[in-house]
Every structure is written in structure tokens, then in C-alpha cells.
Amino acid sequence: MSGPLAPTPSGPAPVLLARGVGKVYQSRGAAGGPRVANHDLHLRLDAGEVVALLGPNGAGKTTFLRQVAGQLLPTSGSIVVAGVDIVAEPLEAKRFLSVIPQECQPMQELTVEEQIRGFARLKGVPAASLDATVEEILRDVGLVAERGQIVRELSGGFKRRVLIAVAMASATPRLMLLDEPTTGLDPEARRQVWSVIRGLRRRGLGILLTTHYIEEAEILADRVVIISGGRFTVSGTVEEIRNRLPYRGRLIVLRADRLTAAGAEAVRALETRWRVTLREPSTIWFEVPDPFDRDTVGELARLASLGVQASLRPVSLEDAYLTVVGTPEALV
Numbered sequence: 069m070s071g072p073l074a075p076t077p078s079g080p081a082p083v084l085l086a087r088g089v090g091k092v093y094q095s096r097g098a099a100g101g102p103r104v105a106n107h108d109l110h111l112r113l114d115a116g117e118v119v120a121l122l123g124p125n126g127a128g129k130t131t132f133l134r135q136v137a138g139q140l141l142p143t144s145g146s147i148v149v150a151g152v153d154i155v156a157e158p159l160e161a162k163r164f165l166s167v168i169p170q171e172c173q174p175m176q177e178l179t180v181e182e183q184i185r186g187f188a189r190l191k192g193v194p195a196a197s198l199d200a201t202v203e204e205i206l207r208d209v210g211l212v213a214e215r216g217q218i219v220r221e222l223s224g225g226f227k228r229r230v231l232i233a234v235a236m237a238s239a240t241p242r243l244m245l246l247d248e249p250t251t252g253l254d255p256e257a258r259r260q261v262w263s264v265i266r267g268l269r270r271r272g273l274g275i276l277l278t279t280h281y282i283e284e285a286e287i288l289a290d291r292v293v294i295i296s297g298g299r300f301t302v303s304g305t306v307e308e309i310r311n312r313l314p315y316r317g318r319l320i321v322l323r324a325d326r327l328t329a330a331g332a333e334a335v336r337a338l339e340t341r342w343r344v345t346l347r348e349p350s351t352i353w354f355e356v357p358d359p360f361d362r363d364t365v366g367e368l369a370r371l372a373s374l375g376v377q378a379s380l381r382p383v384s385l386e387d388a389y390l391t392v393v394g395t396p397e398a399l400v
């Protein structure tokens with residue numbers, strides 16, 4: 069094995085090594101023919117690392133996760149989980165996997181503890197270590213106080229935790245796959261799920277999650293992989309991805325449809341200087357080379373003196389995402 073995906077000679081084997089993974093569906097293509105769902109995907113994920121696969125609906129996130137989970141055969145490439153090829157030895161590889169599918173619900177009529185215990189037994193946790201495993205999971209996922217409650221009576225955020233707990237219910241979890249773990253949750257419940265995921269990372273699990281929330285990727289992930297049209301288009305830490313943008317900040321003009329003549333003239337003058345990346349009736353975004361330099365900050369003051377409401381901010385992951393994936397409409 070060689071190249072950037074090869075493990076370093078002294079380092080431990082990655083929990084996931086995907087190379088050249090692709091999927092062609094034989095049905096429902098745009099022209100009725102085969103549809104390429106993803107293509108030539110490479111990913112290495114190490115223990116204790118959280119990687120977020122960020123992309124809009126239909127980008128191919130679930131397809132890739134199902135390939136890694138051994139639920140969908142790749143048409144090309146190879147996927148190795150904790151050193152075991154998922155296609156060649158699916159049962160062996162699945163011992164290391166904890167999977168939470170998109171839009172999945174826990175069983176409603178059991179208690180939290182019954183459910184975790186039942187799944188742990190199913191997944192082959194030996195009777196002698198069952199109690200200890202269940203206790204550890206309840207603690208890790210923050211469900212100790214809720215252990216006796218019927219799942220149906222829990223809030224959405226706690227139900228999501230039960231799903232994580234159930235996925236953890238195995239003797240040898242190494243890689244956790246979470247497909248849109250916080251979609252549909254309120255902000256408070258999302259934060260709770262994030263803190264559970266962070267706790268699992270501290271325990272040394274490798275975590276691959278998908279999301280279409282830029283903020284989630286930014287907050288949670290050690291590394292972000294942007295997926296668009298079935299391809300990994302950009303990957304790196306949030307900082308690395310931001311640094312790839314050819315500009316360092318944005319100037320945003322608000323209420324652009326209510327400018328005085330002098331204000332409109334000043335905004336038009338900016339357009340000869342800086343590139344416009346978004347133009348809506350009331351909002352205009354400019355790319356600026358440096359949002360903190362004196363000249364740019366001075367421009368903001370001059371605009372204010374002409375009654376133009378504007379703000380400056382450094383580039384974010386969102387800017388990089390929009391550059392790769394398209395306009396803000398792609399986000400909704």
C-alpha cells in the first residue's frame with residue numbers, strides 16, 4: 069500500500085480506509101439508464117477522529133454510509149473497516165461497526181435499559197460482560213437517569229440518544245456511522261447529541277457522520293469532507309478549507325433596496341473593486357481580500373455615513389461550501 073492513504077509505518081491501522089469507492093445504480097437515471105450515485109471516493113478515518121460528510125440532499129451521503137456499513141455493495145473500489153474488508157468479510161467487519169441509519173426510530177415500548185440490553189445480546193456481547201457493557205453505554209450516552217423510562221415517553225433528543233446507545237451495544241465498536249444524527253431536532257436537543265458524539269470520540273471511537281448543517285460540521289468535525297454530485301470535492305480541517313478560498317472576508321450590504329442616491333452610488337463603486345457573490349433585492353455580498361485591514365474597515369464607516377447598513381466578517385465554512393456546492397438556495 070502506498071500514497072497518502074497508506075497508514076504510517078508505526079501508526080495504528082485506520083478504523084476506515086475507503087479507496088476508489090463508486091456506486092452505479094442500474095435504475096432511475098435521468099435518461100432512464102444507470103445512475104452514478106458516487107464516484108472514486110477516498111477516505112481514511114482514524115480512531116478518535118470525527119469526520120463530517122457535508123452536502124446537500126441527493127449529494128450521495130447516505131449511499132456512501134450504506135456502502136461503508138456493508139448494506140450496499142460498491143460497484144468499484146474497496147472499503148476496509150478496522151483492517152477487515154467489508155465486502156469480503158462482512159460479518160467480521162460488522163463486529164466493529166455501530167450504525168445509525170437516516171430517519172431511524174428506536175423501539176417505543178421498551179425501557180431504555182431493556183432496549184440496550186436486548187441489542188447487546190443480539191450483537192453477541194457475552195453474558196458475563198453484559199451488565200458492565202450496559203452500564204458503560206448508559207453512562208457514555210447520558211441515559212443513566214432515564215434507564216427505566218419507556219422510550220415512547222422520551223423527548224426527541226433523548227430518543228436520538230437511545231439510538232446511539234443501541235448502535236453502541238456491541239462488544240467491539242470501533243467505527244460509528246451516523247446518518248444525519250440531528251436532523252429534525254430542536255437546537256437544545258442537537259447540542260445534547262453533539263455532546264454525546266464528543267464523548268464517544270474521547271473514548272477513541274472513529275466517527276463518520278453526515279449532515280447538511282454547515283454549523284454542525286464546523287462545530288463537531290475534526291475533518292470535513294464536502295460531497296457534491298457523488299464526489300468528495302473538498303476535504304480538510306475547517307481552517308484548511310477556509311484557507312483555500314481566494315478571499316478572506318465578506319462585506320455584506322443590507323437593505324440594498326432602500327438606499328439613498330448617494331448610498332447607491334457608493335455601493336456601485338464597490339462593485340468595481342470587489343467581486344459580488346450574491347445579489348438579492350435587499351442583500352449584496354462582496355468578497356474582500358482582508359476584512360480587518362484599515363482600508364476595508366474604513367469603507368464600512370464611509371458607507372455608514374451615507375446611511376448604508378453593512379457588515380464585515382471573516383470567511384466561514386459556509387463560504388467555502390457555497391463556493392463548492394452553489395448558491396445559498398442549495399442550502400434549503
Ligand SMILES: Nc1ncnc2c1ncn2[C@@H]1O[C@H](COP(=O)(O)OP(=O)(O)O)[C@@H](O)[C@H]1O
Nearest residue numbers: 093095096105124125126127128129130131132
Ligand atoms: N436505490 C436507489 N436507486 C437509484 N438511485 C438511488 C437509490 N438510492 C439513492 N439513489 C440516488 O442516488 C443519489 C444520492 O442519494 P443519497 O445517497 O440518498 O443522497 P443524500 O443522502 O446525500 O441525500 C440521489 O440522486 C438518489 O436519488
Ligand SMILES: [Mg+2]
Nearest residue numbers: 129130131170
Ligand atoms: Mg441521506
